[in-house]
Amino acid sequence: MTVIINDTPLMHNEAAQRFEMHVNGLVPFMEYSRTGNMLIIAHTEVPAELEGKGIGKMLAEKTFAYIEEHGWKIIPLCPFASSYIKRHPEWDRIVHHVL
Numbered sequence: 001m002t003v004i005i006n007d008t009p010l011m012h013n014e015a016a017q018r019f020e021m022h023v024n025g026l027v028p029f030m031e032y033s034r035t036g037n038m039l040i041i042a043h044t045e046v047p048a049e050l051e052g053k054g055i056g057k058m059l060a061e062k063t064f065a066y067i068e069e070h071g072w073k074i075i076p077l078c079p080f081a082s083s084y085i086k087r088h089p090e091w092d093r094i095v096h097h098v099l
Contacts, residue, residue, distance in 0.1 A: 010062035019063040021055070028055050030063050030081065037072045038096055044080040060084045064091050 011020045018031040028046040032039040046056045060081065067074055073096040076082040085091045 008058070010059075010066055012066065019059070019066065021059055021062070023050055023055060026050055028059050030059055030078070032074075037070075038075065039067060039072055040075045041078045041081040044078050056080060057084070060088075060091075064094055068094050 008021045008023055011022070013020050013029075016029075016031075017033060018029045020027050020029045026047040026049060028050060029044070030041060031043040031045075032041050034040075044056065044059065046059070064074075072094070074081070074094055075096050076085055085095060
């Protein structure tokens, strides 16, 4: 299966409270709950058929860029989002840190 992800747009599905990318008829997504300008990232899912193709990375990058553009902060409870930020500490700038 050929997967093109760089040109795949990120969609903010506010009704479902998730960020999505439609790839080859499949929908990887990052779910959140929102309070004001704070988003709790609760779950990330990439369909098995798309695993290992960089979809999770692209989803995280596009989602975090969107969040930053809107001036929001995140609390990454999702293990994928949390580990992604640890591996890419430049995104720590959008993380809400409790004192």
